[in-house]
Every structure is written in structure tokens, then in C-alpha cells.
Amino acid sequence: MRAAVMYGAGDVRVENRPDPKIVQPTDAVVRTLAACVCGSDLWPYRSMPATDAGRPMGHEFLGVVEETGADVTGLKPGDLVVAPFTYSDNTCDYCAKGLPISCRNGGRYGFDGVDGGQGGAVRVPYADGTLVKLPVSADSALLPSLLALSDVMTTGHHGAVTAGVARGDAVLVVGDGAVGLCAVIATKRLGAERIVLAGRHEARTNLGREFGATDVVAERGEEGIARIREVTGGVEKVIEAVGTRQALDTALGAVLDGGTISRLGVPQYEQGPIGPAEFMRNVTLTGGASPARAYIEQLLPDVLDGTMAPGRVFDQTFTLDQAPDAYRAMADRQVLKALIRP
């Protein structure tokens, strides 16, 4: 099969790799129909040291089950399925409490002998626990929105849930990337009345408005904080969907004392401001990597009936062989989120 492999910063190649095969009886092999490039794929794209080994890329995909291991009971060849961005057994204590991202047997695509999602096929461990069957056909127009459930939409939802968004709330979403925009969808879905989107890429913030943002703040840093405070008087709930210290500082500057900041962007820092000043303000820091698998079934009906259309974040489609172009376009911010059709 063909697959995208990263060999270092700026160096994504599409090459031939062995077709995946069942290794464990709980595996399934899924032929990929649609995959995409994640904002988090751009961090190694900017900074990964050069390597000869290469790293298979991609952790968001949907496709058709091709083969199942002997112990797989819930799936059969031909099923259309979406994969959450990590695999998980759905039976351990963490899975049982709704945190499959911390699954005791879970792992990441592209590591430990598991294929990446940006390729022709993937061997999915713990297929019964990981994959979610989709009741549509392979040519459904809903595929992009269903693919968004693998990460960006379930991640945005995680932000809204952990920030405690409820009916009538005013919420700030920091970041106009695909996760931030999906957080707008999720926040509106949970009943927020006022949704302030902090972002300065007009095409994206316009989509954010269509998703439900009531206000857009394009200014950054202190100016952005002042503007958000002017517009809202400060907010109780913030979803930080970037991962930079600047985004966290914006969240801290805009949140009211006693408020909550939910982080969705993988932090690009090891240490952060949780000293006496933040302590005195009773700011709660929550969120984290989304337990996507736990949310997919919950959000699926809203995608199927068209209540939400997170697939609109995909603004350009690439073939698998064009994957290097997809990375470049996203890194240059010419493309919001690249859909890849192997």
C-alpha cells in the first residue's frame, strides 16, 4: 500500500509500505476511505529531527473493514467504520469511566508497529473497542463530517464538556483552527448564548460565525484580552484550542476569577503559570486530550441528521500522493484542514 511517512521537519514522503495484516485476534484491518492532517501533525512537521526510520503519519481516518481477527465479534468485513484518534480496548477501568484516551492497553497510530491513518490501510488493535460502525454508505456526502468525529469534533466537544458549558453561558474559544471551530459547534450545541471566538484568519472566523460564534476578536495579546473583556466583561468559561503560551495567557487574561479554562491544544510548553496569582484567582485548569471514543456515539446522531456539519472544516481535498502538499498548505495556513482520499 501507499502511505505518508515523515522523515523530519518539512519532509513528508509517500511511499510503498507492506499491507497490514491481522497480528492479534482482536485486530481488524481497515481499508482507508478518508483521512486527514491534524493540527498536531504540524508540530513535528515544524520541528522533528531528521531520521532514517521515518514515522507513519495520521491518526484520523474512516474506512471499510477488510478483515477481522478471530476474537472480533462486533465487526465484519464490509462494515464502514470511523476510528477515534487513539485505539483503546473499551474494557479497562479508564475506558469504563469514559477516558479511553488513557486506556491501559491503548496506543497511538503510527507507533509500536501500528500503521498511520494517512495510508491505504490500517491494522487497528482492539477493533471491537476502538471502531464505531457508521450506518451510511461509502459514497455518503456525510463522510467528511463523520471523519471529523475521529478527532476535531470530539475534541471540541471535550472542551465544551470539561469547561462545563451549559444553557445561557458566555464562552470564549481561543483559536480559529479546526478544533476551535468544532469547539464553537459543541459550545452552541450545549446551549451557550454568547460565543466569542478569538482568531484573526477571516475565512475561518467567518466559518466560526456560521457555526455559532456571536463575536469575533481578531486582536492578540494584551489588546485581545482588553477587547474580550470589553465585549463580555470577562467570561466564566474558556476553551483554549491552540496550545501555545500566548493562547493560554489570553485565556488567563480573559477568564473571570473562579472561572474555568479547558485546554484542547497540546501544550507547546512544559511549565506554565500556576503560581500565587492564579491561585488567588481560583482559576480551574481542565481539559486535555479528548477521550474521543467515548463521545462518538453521542455525537453521531447529530451528524447523521445534519444538526452539525463539522466536516465543513475540510476546505481542500488531496489524494494520498499529494499528502506532502497537504502538509505544506496547512503549515502555510493556506488550508484550514486537509482531507486526504487514499
Next chain:
Amino acid sequence: MRAAVMYGAGDVRVENRPDPKIVQPTDAVVRTLAACVCGSDLWPYRSMPATDAGRPMGHEFLGVVEETGADVTGLKPGDLVVAPFTYSDNTCDYCAKGLPISCRNGGRYGFDGVDGGQGGAVRVPYADGTLVKLPVSADSALLPSLLALSDVMTTGHHGAVTAGVARGDAVLVVGDGAVGLCAVIATKRLGAERIVLAGRHEARTNLGREFGATDVVAERGEEGIARIREVTGGVEKVIEAVGTRQALDTALGAVLDGGTISRLGVPQYEQGPIGPAEFMRNVTLTGGASPARAYIEQLLPDVLDGTMAPGRVFDQTFTLDQAPDAYRAMADRQVLKALIRP
């Protein structure tokens, strides 16, 4: 009047200061009956640069109203009252949402022309908003436990509330100081079934057991974390009642993914570990400075009927003139919490 004033690390003096007078019509002057030394008073006692000006000390006190300003309607001379450890107007937006610690007009005792609590009397700003009347006489045996409502007990309660402690929970309390021990009381009060107290001062952990701790872990650092995990399998809820990086690291090591750490000790660090590792684990960091005023009336009945006796944390009584000894004894860990009777 006599009052304790700090002039630098290790340098607490008791000296004559002007008797407080009504300045604003919302003030009351309270003659102090009982005060105490706070764990947080020990941080400046260890590190405050020498100064000629001196800083009046103490923020926990109860006493008798001596005089009220023209606008004070809820209090009259002779009323016995307890003061939360900051003053607040009880009318601003933060007070209205139960966060008087962030009161728009609030402030701290010992600053901005307001007396400290370790003295003969205190001018209390926003007396109607700040002070809580106590339905006992000045010679009540309950005074120490009522005094504990000014800070340590309401702070311990804040930890249990923000950690989300509920019936049947397993909770870890890090720190066997007065706040940690009060957190044990609060945690048990909210129905926790298993309460692990991390501390190694036996007299204190024994009191913790009487307050409801089911397990005591005396080991520190990695060994302490291993022991807590061995005893509990990891905990969902942690109350960190120290404020050092080591205590936070213990909390992080012991908490399960998806769990909550509530911080009650004023952080002795500016930056802390909130990087990718903590993000991937979905650990929530909450807590902060207690909105004590918002909790006093809630906890008062339990003190009055003897359900809780947080005053047991006071293990030695000093006269006001002995305040320097009280600081020394607490700093040397010979005394858990010093009660001062002016």
C-alpha cells in the same frame, strides 16, 4: 492597643499601636477575643526582607463589636463575630457568585491601613458584608472551633468542594498541617469513604485519624507516591494542602488520569508542570484561595452542634505578648497551630 508586627524574617514584635477608629461608615471596630497564626504567616516569617515599616500580622480572628459606622445595619456593639480571612462587601458580582475572596472592594488585614488580626482590635471594612454573628457567649468553649471558620476550616472545605468530593469517594489529602487536617474533616463531612492523609508528623496524623483519615502515608516523594498507589490504586480526587512543588508532585503522582487536584496551599512556585504529560492525562487543577465568607454560615451549625470540632487543631494557647514565641513554635513545628488570646 498591643499588636504583633513583623519587621522581617524571624522578627515579630509586639508593640503599641493606635487604637483603630471608624474611618468609613461601613466599618466596624472589633475588639479581638481570639486570633491565631496561619501557616501562610510562616512564609514571610521565613523569607520577608527586613523593613523599618513593619507589617501588622494576622488575618484570623473573632471578637466583640465595639463600634459601628453609620451605614452598618446588621451589627451592633456587643455582638460576638467571626471574621473571614479577607474582608468583602458581599454585594459585588464576585461576592454574589460566592467568591468573596475576589471581592471588587475587598482586601487583606494588615494592609492598606487595616489592622492585623493579631492585636487588641481591628477596624473591619464592609462590616455588614464581612462579619458573621455568632450565637454564643464570649466564654463559650466553642470559640476555638468558631475561630477555625475564619480560615483553616473554610479552606479545608473549599478543597473538598472544588475537588468534587461526594459520598463513597476515595480522597487523598496531602499535608498534615491545620488546613490538611480540616480538609480531612470536610472530606469526611461530604461522605468520602476512604481518606488517605499524607503526612509524617505523628501527633498530627493521629489527629487526622480522629478527624476521619482511614490511612496515613508517612513516606515522601516517589516512595510516598508508590505507597499511596499501593494503598489506593490511585485516587480520583486530591486535596493539596501544603503549597510546595513536592506536594504538587505527590498529588500528580497519586492522582488517576482524569482526576482532580484541588490546591489549598499558597503555591511557593510561579510556574508548574502543566505540559503535554499532564495534558495527556486529563488532570484538572482547581482550588485556590478559599472564599471563606461564603462558607461560614454553611458550616456554622456543624460547629455549634459539635458535629465538627476543627478547633482541635489549636494545640497551644499564647498571650498576645507571647506572639513571637507562637511564631517560633509553629516555624519549628513544635506547635501545630497557635491560638492567641489578646
